[in-house]
Amino acid sequence: MSTQQITPKQRGYLIVNSHPTGCAETVERLWESIPRAEPGGRAPVVLVLGSSAGYGLAVLAAGLRRHGIRGIGVAFEAAGTERRTASAGWYRSAALAELAAASAADLTLVNADAFADRTRTEVLELLAERYGPVDHLIYSLASPRRTDPATGEVHHSVIKPLGDAYTSPSLVFEDGEPRVGSVELAPADEAERAATVKVMGGEDWALWCRALAEADLLAEDFSTVALSYVGSEITAPVYRQGTIGAAKQHLERTAHQLNAGVLAGHGRAFTAVAGAAVTQASTAIPSIALYTSLLRTVLGPQGWRSTADQAVELWEQLTGARPLDLDEQGRIRLDGWELDQDVQDRVRALWADPAAALAADPAAPAWFHGQFRELYGWDVPGVDQAAPVETTVAWPGDPRS
Template identity: 75%
Template sequence: MGQQQITPKQRGYLIVNAHPAGCAASVRQVWEAIPPEPHEGRAPVVLVLGASGGYGMAVLLAGLRRHGVRGIGVAFENAGTERRTASAGWYRTAAMAELASASGGDISFLNGDAHADGTRAEVLKLLTERYGPVDHLVYSLAAPRRTDPATGEIHHSVIKPIGGDFTSPALLFEDGTPQIGSVHLTAATDAERAATVKVMGGEDWELWVRALADENLLGEGFTTVALSYVGSPITAPVYRQGTIGAAKEDLEATARRLQADVLPGRGRAFTVVAGAAVTQASTAIPSVALYTSLLREALGERGWRTTADQAVDLWAQLTDTTALNLDDQDRIRLDGWEVDPAVQARVLELWSDPAAAVAADPAGAAWFYAQFRALYGWDVPGVDYAAPVETSVAWPPRRP
């Protein structure tokens, strides 16, 4: 598209264009929120699947800034056209590459479908030729569809309750003004549940771990983690008790299977229960926007744990700087700040009359809206949106 002045094109919780400078500034915000840590000795090799946003991006940046990791970040992003900007993740990846290079890091970014055999083969080749065995594999994919590499069948995920319909209050925005509406979801069919597990469950994660093992690319003390979420009883009908929850249960079962069948004496596998966050994946889940805004109101700015904060905590556990915080299902927990009973009691109180809660104090809703817009590079402080910007940004070149 070249250099031009652009404005957001928004439909509800979907913005179909992204601002390059705003996306870059949002990445720098995450980077600067991570306390740097001097590191010496061998740089751990990391492979992050789903590296262009959310927890995957935060984990990669925290690993680089605090532990000097080297390795590969994989994402599946859109380069844009003459009429449309590139995807927000495309611009974020370009910004991450600049930060990595400026800090002396050795990170290669691959643009490809992480569910595809071809992408897996490309990653394995690059590991063999440049980086060697992987110390940490981070699985942080959130995709609407997946092509089964064995059958070629395309599976589509859905966000639906299981066993019955679900109606919930929801946070809506009309010209940026928060309003309380409602959402009604019909119950998932057995086929929809199975398809969601195929897309968002652990099958693909296991394929990656087995592929690394088959190519002798598991480092000594190898650890793999997959990002998961539990959340609140408030959101349970559409999350942990719904189709996404079924997929997360499969992910957790996969961790146990990997530990028992693939990694004995060779490494560890865990799911990581992260706390709430405003991500492109989470904004697609009905009722989660309202819940997250009320959670932010209940916690306040100081109580909220960002993706950067949680990524720092995760790396401390993965590198044995602190002990693993495991629950009774051997899941690493990063969400204690969210599921604290006192916090959840306050959120439930606000949830009992969300219209009154938002009217009395709209700060949480306004914060959520700003966070959502920033995902696409809009409303980021310090960015001049009136100035023309170069929208044609190259994907980071392969490192020599």
């Protein structure tokens, strides 16, 4: 046990510690924001890879609360010690497990590297022993590195443009006050592009699908979804046309290959294009903070679609409650609210002079900064951060943690 009085340690957009009570409160708020439904019939078996943050966490929570799912979430999080807090995802996982238990859900959370063969073996054994064939596999991994299980080589992703250098306005926080700065990125070389595809593309997703098929763990009408993003033309040079975009395109090609290959006659693979969000992954991308702040200015709180809102919509489509909203490439679209032409025109007008836009509406970047800090449990309304807090929290189901 380690009760401590802790304060946030932040450098730019890097926060190196987290607040357990704040993280738990954000999960409680996420849970309560999801409309409850009374599930009927058989509870679907679900495997969520990347279940501790962002869209993966939201999809798992929405599946539990609305559809009574049962199954496994996999995340790779750091435990706390007497010297440091656990990762935010660790605390969020513990909080979600408590909510799931209170609703009598059969949920197992596995803390392990989802890229590793031994993790696949462990999860497949658990599925076979406890849950049976999988109805839905949700792939929502976001990591800066991946060890290739076949070669042992460690690949590191980069956030860079392809072809030409990239210069863009960006949002900078100094002493808590937002201002418009500038970011300049040199183009990636071929090795960096290839490494990013190795980490963030569809290779690992395909390995999981193949492993489930070989273990006879694909349910009838199996579906799998990998979360993706397209985004605005404003951010395209560093996102869709950059190294990350190359990885997302590989992810989308992988869906077609899975449908023609290992899943033929057994199920379907989709990528789901989500809308903008404040996540730990998105904040690392230059210019995204500024773009997201301006988008929120245009949409306002009523027009903004949270990760929970989008997760609910995804489940509605996967369960057949609503028809699949597929584009010409066969991708599930959840981002129409963001890419509406009028919305994008208004964001582009603000982007032309972002300093003036921030001066006119300083609440927008403040909102983004607050949302970002809440990802780590800081500045969460109703949480007394001055009070000592227990930072050593057990991993769900593991008394050794």
